[in-house]
Amino acid sequence: MTRVMLLGADGFVGAHVGARLASEPEVEVTTVTRRGDVDADVRLDLAESPVAVAHTLRDAAPDVVVNCAGSTAGEASSLAANNLVAVGNLVDAVLTAGRPLRLVHLGSVAEYGRIPAGAAAREDSPERPVTPYGLTKLAATHLVRTAAAAGVDAVTLRVTTPIGPDAPVSTLAGRLVGQLRQIEAEGAGGVTTGPLDDVRDFVDIRDVAEAVVAVALRPRGRAALPSVLNVGSGVATPTRDMVSALLALAGFTGGLRTDGGGASRETALPWQHADITRAVEDLGWSPRRTLESSLHDLWHSALAPC
Incomplete structure (x- = not known):
């Protein structure tokens, strides 16, 4: 039996990782x-x-710690607390646990900063984040x-x-679905977004969960993985195309x-594309779901409001 401690189990990523772990009969999860x-x-509160944090880790005695906790938006102080201080406390607890542990941490492609248009960021690409979110995530990765x-x-x-079923309103796709379901319920209305000029590497949240579990449950004794792996679809999609498809x-x-605001991070990072070769070759993972299937399942996961 493998004991996994799942941090941030109630978030978008954490919930899907938890569901995937729950399908493993030889895994015991502490949320x-x-x-x-x-x-x-x-x-x-990790921060x-x-x-x-140290006491919780000692009491649960996990074999693997999966960190899906953190914040994607908010004031710089909040991002620093939830993305950096929290990870510092976690790393200290892992280092002093007195037993071997595996740590799987969820980072972000925002750690690379501005990726040149037409390029795909590799794990050894320059790390030059330009947003408070990216800065705090990179510091945590260090x-x-x-x-x-x-x-x-x-x-x-x-x-x-990440995109797919149950995407929250903090994401563009989640907000858009919320508006569309509201319009469906009321019978009228229009859709408002921020600018749609950016390009994104949309990856299905269930494929992300598969990657997390592949690392978490990787048999001991295999060759060590790189300390950083990109997880994405490997496809750069104009955000406008995603919106049109939805x-x-x-x-x-x-x-x-498209004048609704809420696009500061997108404006700062107009192009997003990750090279996932290492994850494919070293981890044996690859994304399986298309953007179309992600959008289909997202749409049907959101019921019209009562």
Whole structure:
């Protein structure tokens, strides 16, 4: 039996990782969340107390720690606390656990910063983040690398733009589906987004979960993985094309406005594309779902409001 501690189990990525882990008969999962209003085994704010993090790790005695916790938006202070301080406390706890642990940390392609148009970021590409989010995620990755250098079996998965069932309203696709379902319920209305000029590497959230589980449950004794692996679809898609496909799927023929704001991160990072060769070759993982299937399943996962 492999014991896995799943941090951030209530988030978009964490929930899908938890569902995938639950399908493994020889895995026992301890779910950990920051919020107290969700169902989880442990309530813990990773940024609040390094002592509490260490005690939780000691009590659960996991073989693997999967960190899906963190923030994608908010004030710089909040991003620093949830993406950096939290990981620092976690790494300290792992280093002092007194037993061998595997650490799987969810990073972001935003750690590369501005990727040149037409290029795909490799794991050895320059790391020059230009947003507070990217800066805090890169700093956290450096902490995980420090753990790996100290002998911890630690890997950061740099994820592109996850999409698929239950995407939250903090994502463009999730917000768009929410608007479309509202229009469907009310019988009228238009859709508003921010600018749609950027290009994104959309990866199905279930493929992300498969990659996480592949690292988490990788048999001991195999060749060590690189400390950083990109996880994406390997396809650069104009955001406008994704939006058009979702509108067509919903049968929407109304108006679309692109002056709604909410695009600061997208404006700062106009091109996103990751080279996933290492994950394919070293991990034996590859994305299986198309953007069309991701959008289909996202649309049908969101019921019209009552």
